[in-house]
Amino acid sequence: MSGQSKMKARNEQVLKAAERVFASNGFHESTVSEIAKEARVSEGTVYEYFSSKEGLLFSIPEAFVAKVREQNRFHLQLIRGAANRLRAILYLYLYTWQENPDYAVINLLILKGNLNFRKTEGYRLIREGFKEITHIIEEGITSGEFRADLDPYVIRSVLMGAVDHVSTNWLLSDRKHNLVDLVDPIMDLVMTGLGCQAPLAAGSRPPWDRWPSREGRTSSFGRAQEGDTPQAPPQTEND
Amino acid sequence: MSGQSKMKARNEQVLKAAERVFASNGFHESTVSEIAKEARVSEGTVYEYFSSKEGLLFSIPEAFVAKVREQNRFHLQLIRGAANRLRAILYLYLYTWQENPDYAVINLLILKGNLNFRKTEGYRLIREGFKEITHIIEEGITSGEFRADLDPYVIRSVLMGAVDHVSTNWLLSDRKHNLVDLVDPIMDLVMTGLGCQAPLAAGSRPPWDRWPSREGRTSSFGRAQEGDTPQAPPQTEND
Amino acid sequence: MSGQSKMKARNEQVLKAAERVFASNGFHESTVSEIAKEARVSEGTVYEYFSSKEGLLFSIPEAFVAKVREQNRFHLQLIRGAANRLRAILYLYLYTWQENPDYAVINLLILKGNLNFRKTEGYRLIREGFKEITHIIEEGITSGEFRADLDPYVIRSVLMGAVDHVSTNWLLSDRKHNLVDLVDPIMDLVMTGLGCQAPLAAGSRPPWDRWPSREGRTSSFGRAQEGDTPQAPPQTEND
Amino acid sequence: MSGQSKMKARNEQVLKAAERVFASNGFHESTVSEIAKEARVSEGTVYEYFSSKEGLLFSIPEAFVAKVREQNRFHLQLIRGAANRLRAILYLYLYTWQENPDYAVINLLILKGNLNFRKTEGYRLIREGFKEITHIIEEGITSGEFRADLDPYVIRSVLMGAVDHVSTNWLLSDRKHNLVDLVDPIMDLVMTGLGCQAPLAAGSRPPWDRWPSREGRTSSFGRAQEGDTPQAPPQTEND
DNA sequence: CATGAATGAGACTTCATTCAT
């Protein structure tokens, strides 16, 4: 009991400290002694709970994903419609990064360059989350909600790429603006498309094939309508 | 003369060796001695040309961007139309990563987690490239080619996020498939949108608000037509 | 009672576990935690019974010698004649090593390099056994059973050196052959000598007998003569 | 040139320092920093020349054997007769230990308990030296110089066991007496035997003589006397 | 200008020992 729960608490304590330290300084720039100090334990204790510094790093996503996964699954069960669910997923991702910026740094910046991470359970879990997104996209295509002429992988890449991109920018910025405010603009863009909804004539030419030649494309009408889905563009961002 | 050009050659030699070694093993896992060996020079020589191991790392994008930039600028000058130019940019990015996978690894995986990189000239150059993309998007909006109700930053994030995403996946895969094949699917999605092109009635409802409830939205006509814009979905990818 | 005997059992339990673990891995390569696990007790318990890891190591010969000594003394009382008794001693040694190979490893391999061991009671007991061998040899000389012109120390060294040598080799081998089978060959050699028992005429003394200058072969062990100061090749073990 | 010879000198310098330090304190009780200090180099330099602390230890016999071997081979070529050559070998061994006590400690005390040593080149070289001894013994048997009814391995074990034994004792003693003085007594004992060369009456063969079956071997009259001076079990060293 | 041997700071990690429970 007490022993068990105490050890669990210690584990969490070290894990959280590591998250903070790694996020602040990067993996190689952090020392185990620093983490131990942050966790208010001795260096040796860190090694009682984690096999190595890198093992500690890899335990962070493992623990995190395990924790977040269930609640996300729950949320998604409440939602119908592929587009709605994709939107929810985007929201959950951005919300999670926003509320857990230290973990976000580890996930988006630190683990990205680590080759060994790709052999870990944490990585497997993350990939699984990606697969579920693909499933939803496929359902959307099957149900006719989405176009069927696009590879689900491309769709997912565009969505998750956008999430990664804006999250990374946000992390590296002053983090003042609201990350989740970008959910709707992104969804809007991806669902409706960037092109002006001109009275599409000959429906079958590949879309991008039309843009270049602009002759005939009137000045459009799809201008910015005030009021809809306001933007929260990171100003000071890296652009 | 000879001295100048010889030094330039040596510089390039070390730079290329560093690119290979860093890309293979990561930054911290690579040693200066390894790089020197790969470059067929002594360790001391590395320090004659670069101030430090990290300075060497940061010199890689600097040199690379300087080299690629001009030709890209040239290509873009030949192209009219914002959409066309965005497509060209995507193409140039994916093509560049595909042809320079070592540099791609450094740019997309290694430098991402390096805090000091953000203070360097190389980083500034990369950001500049991003700004130009934003400019093109703004021009597209101004010219009426693009919708005006979307933040250019969001648009750019979606595009470049997609580029990063598929490139990263490709790098971590067996690199068998053609990365540039993804240009058109991505552009298609971003320009036309994922939603089925129903006869958009009341133009003002927020787009994403329409998807969930699909009633009224006819089954669409924009189905997958074989033949157009072939996909090259990464097989072994992380999804 | 119960407390006493239980403690004694625990003591033995830890001692035996330590013997196994030390013999398998060596002293420094073994950990207290390993020993505790092998003994099915906690690490703390090990320290209830032994002052330190090294103290535990030193307790092994102490306990072992105490145990074996009495029975050996009993056996020897049954035997008459110095040669017979020496043979019995050799037999007991080899038999003991053969039946207790873990202890043999500790005695012959591990404790040998330990400087502190020489200050312990266990060491004193072992030396005592050696002294008794010397006594028997001296008695053999006195009684005329043995030659009188050899230093008992040399005789003992040859005997016990042989025992150590063959035992060590056996321990490091597959331990398939019978160690005690070597008792008689060794005794035979030491008692009778390696030289061919020709009817040694005056002039035909074995060549080696002449070098040192063994005029008369009177008592005492032959002095070192002229200096040839040749080198000796390093080596040790089992061929 | 200079670079080569300087490095060779450094190598030797570190090797010698390690020999001294290991011999004084034992392997595990010595630290690399200590060795570096003794060698007047930095810790890092030790690792420039030797892969690890244990690698350094194992390099000691390797270098030593290589050095001593040739001269010993030369000495032995000058000597005829198996007994003479055995004597020379004993002499060379004892002389070497006496003149190189630090190395002797490493060989006889430290490396003995090291399991990894048995996989090294140094160990192989040492074993080779042993094989040569066996060869000489076999030649002696073939030539009729030695008895043919004894296993050469036993003979070698008795000889080398004696060498090890007296050397070890000497090392652990004050090292005041001359080690090489023991060569002749040992040879004498091993060649002539311990038993008294009396005109052995028929029935009175020494008891020990009967076990092996040494028909025809007379000798001795000396019976076992009083005193049973009981035996002590295991142990090893210099009484 | 080039070399590569030398440096030494500092990281990770182990493990004997202690002590609160």
Added chain:
DNA sequence: GATGAATGAAGTCTCATTCAT
């Protein structure tokens, strides 16, 4: 008395950087 989590000292080893040649 027994436990085993916690400790922290100490050790091995790496490697970026320097500098005499």
